[in-house]
Amino acid sequence: MIKGIKGVKDILPEETPRWRFIEETARQWADRYGFHEIRIPIFEVTTLFARSIGATTDIVEKEMYTFPDRDGTSLTLRPEGTAGTVRAFIEHHRGADPLPQKYFYIGPMFRHERPQAGRLRQFHQFGVEYLGTQDPKADVDVIALLWRFLSDLRLPDLTLEINSLGTSTDRAAYLPVLVAFLQTRVGQLCENCRRRIDTNPLRVLDCKVPACRAATEDAPHLTSYLSPEAKDHFDQVLSTLSALGISFRLNPRLVRGLDYYCLTAFEITSSHLGAQNAVGAGGRYDGLVELLGGQPTPAVGFAAGLERIAMMLPSERVPTLRPSVYVASFGAEGSPAGVRLLDALRQVGLSALSDYRATTLKAHLRQADRAGCRFAVLLGDDEARAGSAVVRDMESKVQETIPLTDLPRYFVALSKNF
RNA sequence: GUGGGUGUAGCUCAGUUGGUUAGAGCGCCGGAUUGUGGAUCCGGAGGUCGCGGGUUCGAAACCCGUCAUCCACCCCA
Numbered sequence: 001m002i003k004g005i006k007g008v009k010d011i012l013p014e015e016t017p018r019w020r021f022i023e024e025t026a027r028q029w030a031d032r033y034g035f036h037e038i039r040i041p042i043f044e045v046t047t048l049f050a051r052s053i054g055a056t057t058d059i060v061e062k063e064m065y066t067f068p069d070r071d072g073t074s075l076t077l078r079p080e081g082t083a084g085t086v087r088a089f090i091e092h093h094r095g096a097d098p099l100p101q102k103y104f105y106i107g108p109m110f111r112h113e114r115p116q117a118g119r120l121r122q123f124h125q126f127g128v129e130y131l132g133t134q135d136p137k138a139d140v141d142v143i144a145l146l147w148r149f150l151s152d153l154r155l156p157d158l159t160l161e162i163n164s165l166g167t168s169t170d171r172a173a174y175l176p177v178l179v180a181f182l183q184t185r186v187g188q189l190c191e192n193c194r195r196r197i198d199t200n201p202l203r204v205l206d207c208k209v210p211a212c213r214a215a216t217e218d219a220p221h222l223t224s225y226l227s228p229e230a231k232d233h234f235d236q237v238l239s240t241l242s243a244l245g246i247s248f249r250l251n252p253r254l255v256r257g258l259d260y261y262c263l264t265a266f267e268i269t270s271s272h273l274g275a276q277n278a279v280g281a282g283g284r285y286d287g288l289v290e291l292l293g294g295q296p297t298p299a300v301g302f303a304a305g306l307e308r309i310a311m312m313l314p315s316e317r318v319p320t321l322r323p324s325v326y327v328a329s330f331g332a333e334g335s336p337a338g339v340r341l342l343d344a345l346r347q348v349g350l351s352a353l354s355d356y357r358a359t360t361l362k363a364h365l366r367q368a369d370r371a372g373c374r375f376a377v378l379l380g381d382d383e384a385r386a387g388s389a390v391v392r393d394m395e396s397k398v399q400e401t402i403p404l405t406d407l408p409r410y411f412v413a414l415s416k417n418f
Numbered sequence: 419g420u421g422g423g424u425g426u427a428g429c430u431c432a433g434u435u436g437g438u439u440a441g442a443g444c445g446c447c448g449g450a451u452u453g454u455g456g457a458u459c460c461g462g463a464g465g466u467c468g469c470g471g472g473u474u475c476g477a478a479a480c481c482c483g484u485c486a487u488c489c490a491c492c493c494c495a
Contacts (some may be wrong), residue, residue, distance in 0.1 A: 001485085058493050080495085109495085114419080116489065125495060133490085192492075208491090258494095267495090278495055305495030344422085363447090365455035380453065394455075 007113070007121030015310070018318045020152065023106055026126040029149040030104040033141055035128050037172060038103040045076040052083040052288055054259030054390035056199065063111040073310030076112035080286070081127045082301060083292075089131055090294035099297075106192055118276035118308045124231050127282075134298035136236035139264045139284060140244065143237075146280050146302050148266060154332060155270060155279065155312045160246065162266040164234040165202075165256035166226045171262075174225035175298075179282070180245065181219050188215035205253040205413065221252040227345035230263060237264055260285040264300065272312050279312070280304030323351040325411055326373035326394075327366030331381035338379050341389070341407060348408040368394060375414075377407065 004010060011019055023257070027037070042089060050060050057261040065077035084102055088094075094101050098408045113119055117402055138389070143160070148287050150158055165171065181196045182204055190209045191199075197204065205216055208265060226234065241248055248266075256265050265283035282302025289297035325345055329338020345352035355367040361378065376398075379388040389407065392399045402410050 006486085063493080067435075069473065110492080113493070114491095115487085116491095123495075127495090274495070281495060303495055308495065330455090357447095361452080362452045362455075367455085369455040376455080376492075382453090390454095392454075397454090397456090 004361075005121070007115040009120060009122070014068070017321060018310055018313060019306070022306060022313060022320050023126070025153060026104075026106060026149060026304075027403055029152065030144055033102070033128075033145045034068050035102040035130075035145075036106040038085055038088065039208065040081065040088055040105060041078070041109075042108065043075050043077050043085055044087065044176050045070070046076040048077060048083050048087055048292070051075050052086065052258075052260055052292060052383060053080070053194055057258060059111060064110060068323055075218050079111045080109055081303060082104045082129060082258075082260070082288070083124055085127075085129045086131075086292055086294070086299070089129075089297075090289060095132070095289070095295050095297055097143060100138070102128070103131070103215035104128040106280040109120055116276065118305070118311060120307060125303045126306060127180045127347045129299060129301040130296055130300040131297055131383070134233075134284075134286060136233050136264075137336040139237045139241060139300050142282060142300050142302055143264075143266055144244055144246060146282070146304060150268060150279060150304070150309070154314055155272075155309065156314075156345040157271045157371065158279070159253050159270070160248040160266060160268050162238070162241075162248045162264070163251050164223055164226060165255065165262050165265050165283070166222055166228060166230045166235075167262055168231055170175065170225055170227050170354035171202075173221070174220070176204070177220050178205075178222075178227070182216070188212070191302075197298070201349055202255040206255055216253075223252055233263055256281070256283055260288040266302075268304075270308075270312060273308055276308065278305070279308050294319065306392060320372075322372040323353050324374050325350055325352040326364070326368035326371060326376045327352060327354040327379060327380040328358070328361060328368060328376050329354065329384075330359060330361060330364065331384070333384035334380040335386040337389075338377075341377065341379065341404060344408050345411060350408070350411050377402075 017340045026187075030037070045391050046066050048333065049064060053060050055061075059079050064079055066074055069075050085105060089101065089103075099183065103291045104127065109125050110122055112121060115121065116351065128142060130142055143162075147158075147160060179197060182201060186194055186197070189204065189212050190207065193204045193207050193209070193212050196207075205219065207213065207216075223234070227234050238248070252266060254265055261283040261286040263286065266399040267281040268279050269277040270279055271277065280302055282300070284298070284300040286298040287297060289295065297321070327338045327342050327345075329335050329341070332410070342352050342354060353371060353373070357366065358367055361380070365376060374394060376394055378392060383389045387405075388401050390399050391402050392408075
C-alpha cells in the first residue's frame, strides 16, 4: 500500500466542515479589518526565504524542503507566508499604490520537523500583513484581529503575551549587555543555552529549562534598553489594547524565531494545546521590505496555525450541513424516474441524494436516516406509473402524495423553513 | 537529530505462565417485517496479529532488527 508522507495528513470529509468553518471565520474577520486576500505561490526561489527568515535560523538551516529545478535553480516549498507576500508586494510595485496595503492569506506551509501534537510537516496558516505604516494602531489592529478571531471561535484559555524587541539599534546596544550577563551565569545554563550565548543570545531568555529560567531571572530586560521612540511605540500599543479591553501579559522573555521582527512581538497561547502551545504569533518587521530590495516600508503581521485551532475548536461551533431530500426509488419504472427526480431537485438548488445500491425500500430508508435527510421521496413502480411520489417527513413520519412534476417547487417552498 | 510509548478486523480495544480453529464492542450487509428508517433479536462478510529474522515440539505473546505512528526534547504557528 502506498502511504502518505510522514507528517503530511489527509483532512477527511468528517473534518472538512470544521476546517471550512475556521477558514470562513478567518476570512470574515480579515474582511472586517479591511484585509484583502492574496494568493502567493507554494514555492519560491530558496534565497527569498534564506534572506528574509535569516540564514542561521532553524527553519532555514534544517527545516526547509529545498530542491533543484530542472535548470538547477534552488527552489523551496514555503515554510511561512510573509516572505512570499512581501516579495509579491515589491515585485508588483504595490508600494506605489496608496499605502497602507493590507493582505491576508490562508494555505499550506512546509517544514521538515519531527511530527508531534500540533506540529506537522505540511501544516496550514492564516496570516495577515499590514504594510506601509509604522503607527502603533496598526500593530493593535493586527493583534486585535487575531484576538477577536480566536475569541469568536471560542477557543479555550487564550493568553496574549507581548513584548518589544526594540529597534535594531536598541538590540545592538542591549545584546553585549545580555551576553556579558549570561557569561557570568554560564555554569547554571543548559548545554543548549551555552551554545546560544554566541549564536542567538535572546533565545536563552525563553529557554524552558527551569535552571536556565532561574539563572536568567534577574537578567537585564531588553525593554529597559528601548530608545525613546521604541518605548513610546510600545506604550501606545499597550494603552490602545487596554482601551479595546484586550488583556495581555507582558513577557520580557518573549522573542521571535525569525530574524525580521522588531519592536512589537506577540504570541497567543492556550494551555489546551500540548507542548506546542502557540496558536498564533507575530510582530513588526519594519526592515524586511527594504532587505528584500523594496523601498523602506514598515510592516506588521501575524500567522496562526490552523491545525492547532482545529484541535481546540469546540465541536458545537461547527455547523452541520445536511442534505435535505433522499430519493428512495426502486423497481423497473421507479428507478429511472428517481434519477430524473434527483436531477430536477438539484437543478432547483436542493441537496438531494440516493443510494444506488439499495434495492428495497427498507434499505433506502436506512440510508436516508443515516444521511440525516429531512425528507424521503418514496418512488416505486406504482408511483412512477401514477406520475406521483410519496413524500415522507423523516421526523414526524407524516406522508403525503405529490405529483412528480410538482416536487421541485414543493421542496423549494419547504426549504425556506429548514 | 535525540528519548519514551504504542502497533491484533473499517474503528476502539481484549487476548492468561508461550498451547489446538485469534475474540469482543461499535460500524457494515442481510433476515425477522414479500413496499416503510432509528430500538431489539438472529445471521453474514471482514484478519499476511506492522514487516523480517531468531528461540521453541509449538509464537499475536519471548529475543534481535526494521518500519510506521503517537508523545516529549529541540524548534515553532
